[in-house]
Amino acid sequence: MIRNTIGWKSLALIFIFSISLKAQTGDQRQVSTVFTVLTKSIESKNATVQQELTLTTISDVVVRGEVIIPKESKLVGHVMAVSSRGQDSAQTALAIVIDKAVRSDGVEIPVQAIIAAVAAPQDRSLSSDPTYGMMRSNEPKMVGARPSGTASSGELPSNSKAASTAAVATAELKGRMDVPFLLEENSQGAIGYEGLSLSWGLASPPPFTVFASKSKNVKLEAGTQMLLRMVTPRLPK
Numbered sequence: 416m417i418r419n420t421i422g423w424k425s426l427a428l429i430f431i432f433s434i435s436l437k438a439q440t441g442d443q444r445q446v447s448t449v450f451t452v453l454t455k456s457i458e459s460k461n462a463t464v465q466q467e468l469t470l471t472t473i474s475d476v477v478v479r480g481e482v483i484i485p486k487e488s489k490l491v492g493h494v495m496a497v498s499s500r501g502q503d504s505a506q507t508a509l510a511i512v513i514d515k516a517v518r519s520d521g522v523e524i525p526v527q528a529i530i531a532a533v534a535a536p537q538d539r540s541l542s543s544d545p546t547y548g549m550m551r552s553n554e555p556k557m558v559g560a561r562p563s564g565t566a567s568s569g570e571l572p573s574n575s576k577a578a579s580t581a582a583v584a585t586a587e588l589k590g591r592m593d594v595p596f597l598l599e600e601n602s603q604g605a606i607g608y609e610g611l612s613l614s615w616g617l618a619s620p621p622p623f624t625v626f627a628s629k630s631k632n633v634k635l636e637a638g639t640q641m642l643l644r645m646v647t648p649r650l651p652k
Contacts, residue, residue, distance in 0.1 A: 447647040448531075448600055450474040450640070451490055458634035459497050459509045466494040468511065470641060473596070476516075476648060483648050484524060489517040490643070495623050500631055508627040509635075510616070513643065528645030529615045530624040534597035535607030536638030598642045608635075 451470035469489050476484035492513040500507045513528040597606055605611040610630060616623045626633050 445647050446644050447476050447478070449476050449484065449490075449643050449645065450596065450598060451643060453635055453637055453639040453641060456635065456637045457494070457509070458632055459499065459507050460632045460634075462494050462497050462509060464494055464496060468492050468494070470513075470643075472516070476645075478647055478649070483650060484516045485518060488519060490526070490528075491515050491517060500629065506627045506629055507631060507633050508625050509633045510623050510625045512621050512623045513645070514621075516648065522650070524648050524650065526645050526648050527620065527622055528643045529617075529622050530613065530641050531644045532598050532602035532642040533605050533608065533611075533613070533626075533635065534602075534640040535605075536636050536640070537595070537597075537607075596640060598640050600642075602642050 450473050452473060454469045454471055457466070457468050469491055472484060472486050472488045472490060475482045475486050490513055492511050495510040495512045496508075497510070498504045498506075498508045511530065513526055513530070516524040516526055518524070604613060605626075610628050611633065612627050614625045614627065616625065626635065
């Protein structure tokens with residue numbers, strides 16, 4: 416069963432998190448934020464306690480002008496607990512602890528963090544890209560008689576195939592570049608995940624985040640955007 420799950424209003428989250436961690440650790444550091452993306456899907460129906468999960472940071476964590484956790488670092492966490500809707504619970508829940516940051520230079524930094532907000536990944540398929548649709552509609556099509564230069568096999572001439580390849584490549588590149596980040600510094604809760612709620616456990620270390628839903632499964636898709644709040648980290652001595 417999930418324990419010590421506590422919910423707060425958005426405006427109080429940073430303050431309460433900071434005060435709680437100071438009380439636990441005697442640490443007077445402030446709370447830092449970092450934007451991340453979940454690298455692999457995780458769901459309650461097959462998650463196991465201690466199962467590892469990884470986030471990739473897409474923003475720097477800067478302390479007194481020094482980049483402590485650069486973007487494109489890894490944040491490693493684990494599943495603390497799982498409960499299913501049914502006998503003992505009205506909701507399905509997945510509790511996650513964030514353990515450490517791993518920089519590209521191999522330095523590992525212990526962290527205490529909660530996940531304040533998440534946003535579901537957007538559809539990045541070519542079929543949903545309006546630019547690709549426009550470019551695709553202008554590609555040569557074989558309707559009725561064969562175009563001049565078309566081989567008897569029915570293939571498009573080489574220059575048409577090159578144009579098609581260019582359209583696909585351009586659309587794929589645009590799709591990767593145009594994915595917007597939906598979260599902001601003051602975001603809280605779940606965007607794009609219907610019926611999903613977040614709460615936090617701070618009664619005793621480590622702090623953890625609980626994702627809960629009345630559905631039978633809680634699933635966070637790969638590519639899910641996440642806003643984390645953490646005790647401002649320090650480089651190991």
